[in-house]
Amino acid sequence: MEIKIFEGYNLEELIQEAKEEFGEDIKILHYEVLKERKWLFFGTKKRYKLFVEIPEEEETPVQFEEILDKIEEMIDKKIQQSIPKLTPVNRSDLTPDHITETAPPDIAELFKEFTGEALELLNQLVSKDVLPEVAKKIVKEGCGLDIDTNRWDLNTLTSKEAVIKGIKKYIRFTGAFDEEKNGLKIIAFVGPTGVGKTTNLFKIASHFVINKKLKVAVISTDTFKVGATQQARIYANILNIPFYSASESKKLKTTVSELENYDFILIDTVGRSHYDYWRLGEIKEILGSLSDNMHIVLTLSCNYKNEDAFEVVNRYSTFFDIKSLLFTKIDETSKPGLLLNLPIETKIPVSYISTGQRVPEDIKILKPENIVSYILGD
Structure with missing residues (x-):
């Protein structure tokens, strides 16, 4: 494996430079933040080193890839055997x-x-x-x-x-998460990649902080995606709320114990495919120490097909005790049947719906009246 190092003072520009040289599907291995002293020792300046794997020529032995594929197939079969029907506890079969x-x-x-x-x-x-x-x-x-x-x-x-x-x-409705104020509430957002967990977490956080004057802290367990932590930290800085990063269970539990005087702790998790059993297991392990006192929200896009959406709920419910569904991207579909199909067939309550990209405006508490408006039109 060959590695090339890009150095500079703007991480996004370094990533763009690497993409221009090696294509959009580059593999970023790591990046470091170095502090340089400014002239005459007044302050410091951040310099970044970005480590990128140089794509190999298409001479990779076919036999090795075939072996890997067979190993992954064997692992999948073993896991599926250990999860007989992927049926959640105390809930009817989620796939009608x-x-x-x-x-x-x-x-x-x-x-x-x-x-x-x-x-x-x-x-x-x-x-x-x-x-x-x-x-x-x-x-x-x-x-x-x-x-x-x-x-x-x-x-x-x-x-x-x-x-x-x-x-x-x-259909059952949770109402706003802040309707009942009985001490600290912990809410974790889980779901597939690209559904908008981080953005909608901060929409809700903005409402709590700006409109309700509540004490809110955010913890991110997403240390995998380059730039994810930085994006969340920027949102937190704008709201002037504490932000923490915790990639393992013990650190998460310790961090939460230090925030007992807060009203809400919102936990952002890494997006994972519902077929990625190992990664879902990792998220479950990280959140495990808080499972008894935590409201887990499954975030789903309204533009999913019915079959795919039920499969996502089914798989995630095997790993997590889903307390509510949060729908996103209602503005990107003309056939939002999922708003009725999922909560009725799975019996999981619904909470919020995201209506666009703006933070904090584009989010609403789900009610019967706005579900009807989305389904039948105003």
């Missing part, structure tokens, strides 16, 4: 039967007991990627029996009222 069917259900047959506006509403929900069985549950709550046809039809003034009735019966 109608998700895994090889052929889509016959919609006409499924909805044959409905008529009129109810049938129109069902088809509208399905067009937004609401699962047919979920749509049926929701709509039936707003229906009465039509005597002429002996079928179910809406008995509410509007379609939105019908959906709201169904949502209130089948």
Whole structure:
């Protein structure tokens, strides 16, 4: 393995220089921060050394890669055998039967007991990627029996009222995390890479600090991604709140014990694929010492496909006791059926929804009324 060192006074520029030389998929091994004395010894200046692995020519022995692939495949099989059905404790199977069917259900047959506006509403929900069985549950709550046809039809003034009735019966809402103030609360944000955990953690932190005048501290366990800690530290500095980094369980527990007089501790974790069992296990081990007193939030993107979203929830629930779902990127999809599908089928409560990239503005507490607006439109 060959390594090239880039040196300079701006880390982002060094990373860009390395990408220009070796391409976007560079492998950054490490970086160091050196302090140089300024002229006449007045203060210090930071200088960075960035260590980058030089990509090898495409002469890597094929046999070695094949061996690695076989080893990884064997490990995956062993792990899957040790987790029989990935079924969370005290929770029904998170992957509904109608998700895994090889052929889509016959919609006409499924909805044959409905008529009129109810049938129109069902088809509208399905067009937004609401699962047919979920749509049926929701709509039936707003229906009465039509005597002429002996079928179910809406008995509410509007379609939105019908959906709201169904949502209130089948979906639980946490409300704002600061609604109940009984001592220190610890909230950990977990989820796949790229769903916006760090950004939305600081949206919530901003609300607590600016609007509620609460004492908030942030701890990051993400020491893997280059620049992740720096980004979080910048947010914390803007809010003037303490920020800590802890990459192992003992340090995390010690740090939390030093913050007992705070109202909230928000913990940011590294994004991991739901298929990366080893890494998910690492996160669980780090958070393990706090598991009894911690609210774990699973962060998910609204632009996920139904199958992928259920798989994420299923896998993460095997490792963590998920207390609520936080949805992101609602502004990036026109079919947000997940807002109904996931909480109804998994029975996990919902908390917040991210509506854009701005901090702290673009986040809302989920309620039946705004779920309906996202699904049916204003």
